[in-house]
Amino acid sequence: MSITLRVNGKAHALDIEPEMPLLWALRDELGMTGTKFGCGVAACGACTVHVDGVAMRSCVTPVEAVDGADITTIEGLAASSGAAEGMLAPLQQAWIEAQVPQCGYCQSGMLMAVSALIAENPQPTDEDIDAAITNVCRCGTYPRVRAAIRSVTAA
């Protein structure tokens, strides 16, 4: 079955099973490895991408559900934030400023989840952040994740 995935502004026609999770279409069919496999059951958020601007866990999202939708991955986050070619989104810059990542594996998903939150709610309360950012980080970067969020949302 032909599926059209619009990823970071570029359309890809793929002849794949409609039930294939978006994660594996991105990673193994399109070779875009920035989106990570963590749990396969939407429990950790490492695979978070934006679908029409909304954070979604791609490991449980069948491609047929996003056929034709606008998908943004970590590779396209900067461009989708209006950053110039080769530049980072302000949120990514904040991540570097706060030296957030440790092993870094969960950070693609973390950044995608946080950017979706801030797009919808530019001044989130701590409770808003707690409720929206349920991504798992085994290195325990949480204190810096919060600090980096605060550095771009502080009024």
Next chain:
Amino acid sequence: MAIELKKPTRRQLLVAGGVAGGGLLLAYSFSGTSRRGLADKAAAGGGERFVTTWLKISPDNIVTVYVPHADMGQGPITALAMMAAEEMEADWSLVRAEQAPAESAFANEALGNRFVAGDAVPPMLKGVANAGWYQVAKFMNLQVTGGSMAVRYTGHHGMRVTGAAAKEMLVKAAAARWNCSPSECTAALSMVKGPAGQSATYGELAADAADYAPSAAPKLKAKKDYTIVGTPRPRFDIPAKVDGTAMYGVDARPEGLLYAAVHLGPVFGSSVASYDATEILARRGVKKVVEFPGGVAVIADNYWRAKEAALALDITFDTKGNEAISSETIYAGHDAALDAGGSEEDREVGDAPAAFEGATRIVEAAYRVPYLAHACMEPMNCTVWIRDGKADVWLGVQDPLGARARIAEVAGLDFENVTLHPMLLGGGFGRRIPIRAGFFDFPSEIDFAAMIAKEVDAPVKLVYTREDDIQHDAYRIASSSRLRAALDDAGMPVAWENRYVHKDEPGEAPHIPYNVPNQSIRFVEIDNPVPRGPWRSVAHTQHTFFNESFVDELAHEAGQDPFEYRRAMLRDQPRHLAVLELAAEKAGWGRPLPAGRSRGIAIQESFGSIVAEVAEISIVEPGEVKVHRVTAAVDCGEVIHPDTATQQVESAIIYGLTAALFGEISIEGGAVAQTNFTDYEMLKLADTPQIDVHFIESGAPIGGLGEPGTPPISAAVANAVFSLTGQRIRQLPLKNHKLSPASGQFAQAAD
């Protein structure tokens, strides 16, 4: 298995010489000049020169530091480059750093030298050295990252010396060029300046410097003169980790790649009885199936296709009767062994039996902890391509050389014919050691990947599902401890007894820092039917929970404040005392808390660093612990990179707190009952306490930081729970206890 090593016949030397094309090469080496050729071949590009096996100067004056450790988030690449650059007087803006190739030339020999000099090799980290298939003669091929060793061994004994030696050689080359004395030249910011205003960059001097013999003991800088070490330099690895370009093992995509998913026997020790692959072989993209000991792999052109097919495979296993094993039978085994009374000596001080004999007040308690999985965020994986008698391997691993040797053995290839491409690790925590020392009955995914690749005519990437990862880990061992203490009239312990199961690494983990005149610490070793491996801070995790909870019991029994009680017993341990007091002071120990909150304290020395932590908690519906704040004091001797140092302690606390609150791998029917993050729960942002970390730079020998923050947290939290509720937690995790807030009596007793 103990390894007896003779001292090397050659002194460890810095060796220098010219290389083809006229340049400088300096090797920090046991094995002489031949090593330089290896290093040069592996990493030097056109016109570039190695200054040591770990330092390279390019014509454009860029210094590249090759760090023989894996970066799994703890930041050794940057920290070790800082140590070399500091001594070298390099301009930090001209310094680059990367992980060294998995070549013998880049073994972390300072680590090996440290061991030869007298420190025992932790068996869990012996890696290549512990394996019969790899000669002990190649012991120096250690490339292990673990035991919180990178900065304190490789950095301290290796990077500082090589950096300083390089600087001396560059200065000598400049002095000869300008016909002056080296003492008239100064090196700073990757440039040497002469007495008459001459100047030359390191890049311009590198070739001339080859004529000079490096000093084996160059003069090191005084700490007061440091300009790089001790400052928070941005880490080299971070930019690629925010834009999706960082490449982990699981991201390897060699041309023609196929994917492997496995169907493993859930029961430990089981073998494949029969399987029928007819249905799955007809599926789209499925190429073949490969049987190996313990399971069957499905090879496909997309991981999802492989995984779905592996799950659907019609397969039966011979469980060899192991389905009778459960957590209950394992714990019953602990109890029976402890009841039987036979034990081996760990540590005996004074005459504990006599002291108990005459005691009027004896306190005793039994403690227990379950198995724990590591649950690295990156599911286990290994990509192997075998063709023409050679193999290429893409892998994120805590011992690249050991993994290379292991794959060579399993695939039946020569070590020299295996090329390992080190990839980033999405977490390590002890999980990504290629050898499960002493547990060869439980091969790892690295072994499986090599076995599978032998049967596939293409590069093949084996990826574990999260379920595979949780159910086929090498676990922190489940352990039980029976503690007894005799108290004198003042309530202070005069005798301490510990009987525990399973001696684990490091050996000193069960020992207490306290001044107790009579101690009897002994263990029983019994069969452990579950794969076992090092888990962040290893044996310190269980023993610190046991010992520091029990000391808290003694303090309450004695009617004393738990902080003051420890303080009294640490009078002769000034470093411990300072750490304990700093943690208490910064946490506001003794000061009033909001209603419904309490504090608990614990301390442990591990991997050369002493850490005390104070946890502030409350109980929330429905009877669960909420940790609001953790205050840590750390004496690691010296802080190299203050920012990552703080971050490592935060990380270690969160890792330990996850285990204390939720961590439990239970065995049912011979298999792990948990499956994924849904039932092996993780701490999340909303659960994360405020963490404040305070360092003491005592000047003691530099200590590790990747692990020492983990041990105290479980006892600190459990002790706070007691102070609030009167419920003494003697088994983890805390989620298994229904807690009820607050009788005021206990809350007051604590502070």
